[in-house]
Amino acid sequence: MSDTNNRRISRFMIGDSHPSLAGHFPGRPLVAGVIVLEEVQNALSTFWPGRVLAAFPQVKFVSPLLPGEWAELELVRLDTDQFDFRVTREGALIASGKVRA
Known part of the structure; x- marks a missing residue:
């Protein structure tokens, strides 16, 4: 896990x-996809304790994640309750979207 101001990065593998x-x-x-989004939710509550997921107003899945593959999750806090996320595998986009919490 890394932490740079409003940007947080973690890795996960299913x-x-x-x-x-x-x-x-x-x-x-x-x-x-719901398992990938669960990882986004878990990271959000880890990096910003007390934040409760309210909605995923925008989500786009671009490529599949296979079991055993490592993925990198980046969360960027845009303002008080808005976040962007990107999930990648070796630099290739898997999913991206917006989170409200």
Whole structure:
């Protein structure tokens, strides 16, 4: 984890045994988008304690995240309750969007 003023960065990996992978998709599992967003929520509450997720007003998924792959999550605080996020894998964009908390 790193912390630079209003910008925070962390890494995460969803392992092969995560329960959501069994049905998403059999034979070729992908990390579900909701699991990626859960990581955004977890990072938000870790970096800014007391903040409660209110909404994801904008989210765009660009490429899949596979089980066992490391992803980097960047959160940028824009103002009191607005944040931007980007999730990348080795520099390639996986997802981006806005968070209200």
